[in-house]
Amino acid sequence: MGDFLIADRDRSVCVTGMGWTTALGDDVDAVWKQLMNGGSGVRALPGDGGPSTPAAAFLPDGGPAGPPSERHVSLAVATATATLRDAGCPASEVGTLVLGSSLGPHLDDAADISPHTLTATVAARLGVARSASVSTACSSGADAVLAGAALISRGEADRCLCGGIDLLTEGKLLGHRALGTLSASGTVRPFGTDRDGTVFGEGAGFLLLESRAAARARGARILGEVRGWGASNDGTGPTAPDESGAGAVLAVRRALARGGAKARDIAVINAHGTGTRANDTAEAACYRTVFGPGSDAVVFATKPAFGHTLGATGAMEAIALLLALRHRAVPPVPTTRTVMPELPLPLAADGPRDITGSLGISVTLGFGGFNTCLLLARAEGEAT
Structure with missing residues (x-):
C-alpha cells in the first residue's frame, strides 16, 4: 500500500476553491441549504418534450444564450471564475485547467467543436496557459479531478483548476430517449424499488486543487483534501x-x-x-x-x-x-x-x-x- 500513498506531505492535494452552477442556483451555500431541505430543480420540459422526456433540471433563466458551443464556453468560464474568486486565486497563478464533458456541444453545433477545442477555448478566455480535456462519459468531471490530483501529487503541477460541464442539447436528448434510460415519471428515485430511470440536468462544477505547499505559501483557506x-x-x-x-x-x-x-x-x-x-x-x-x-x-x-x-x-x-x-x-x-x-x-x-x-x-x-x-x-x- 505504501507505493500508492503521497509520501511528501507538501505534495498532498488540497481543495482551496469550489464553485458550481446548478438547477437550484450558483451560490454554493444557498444551494446546499436547498439540498438539505429536499429542494429540487427538476421541472417540466418547455414545449413538446416528447413522452419519454417529461422533465429535466434546467439552469435558472435558461443559462447562457447563443449556440451550443458558446453556451458551454460561457458557463464554464463563469463557473470557473467563481471558483477562483472563492479561492482568492487569480487565473494567472493557475498552472493547468482540466475540463471534463461527456460530449459538450459536439453533437449539435455546426462548428463541430470537440471536447479538446472546448477546453482550449475556456482556458484561453480564463488566461490559463496549459489545459487538458477529459471525455469519459458521466465520469468526466470526476476524472478531471482525478487527473489534476495526479499531476499535483507527482510534482508536475502546483495548482490545477478541475471541473466538468454539460448543457442539454437535442442530440443528447435524442440519444437517451433511444436508449430508454429516462424516467417516464419525471422523478429520479435512487436505489428505490420503484425506480424507473433518470432525469437530465444541466450544470457545471469546478474545484481548485493545490499542493499543500502552494496553498500554504499563499495563505489559502483549505476546504478539504483529495486523499x-x-x-x-x-x-x-x-x-x-x-x-x-x-x-x-x-x-x-x-x-x-x-x-x-x-x-x-x-x-x-x-x-x-x-x-x-x-x-x-x-x-x-x-x-x-x-x-x-x-x-x-x-x-x-x-x-x-x-x-x-x-x-x-x-x-x-x-x-x-x-x-x-x-x-x-x-x-x-x-x-x-x-x-x-x-x-x-x-x-x-x-x-x-x-x-x-x-x-x-x-x-x-x-x-x-x-x-x-x-x-x-x-x-x-x-x-x-
Missing part, C-alpha cells in the same frame, strides 16, 4: 454497466488504497444514484462487496435535485461530498420511498442525517464502463 482516487473500465458494453459491480469495486478499492484508508473509515458516500435499474443494481453490488453488512457509511445522491448532469456530475458531486463532510450531515433523498433490499448501507431517504468521521467517497459510473472513485477528506481542524 485518493481510483478508476477502472469494466468493458461490458457501450452503455450497459457490469451489474456485478466488479469494475466499480476495483475503482473504490484503488481509491482507498491510494489514500491509505479502509472501508470502515468511510463515513459517507455520494452515490452515482441514477435511478436506472441496471446502474443502481451495479452500484449496490459494489457496496455489498466493499462494505458488507453492518457498515455505518451513509449514502446520499443529488440527482433528484440536480438531475443527471452527465459530464458535470462527478465534479458537482465532489463539491456536495465536501459540503457534507464540512457540515457533518447529508441531505435527504426524498424521492426514494422504499429502498431496494440489495443496498446494504443506510440511505438518507427519510430526511437529513448526521454523520461522523472525516472521510467520504464519491462514485461515478459512466457509459462505456468508466468507473471512478474520489476519496475526499474534511479539512483538518475545521470547526464542528
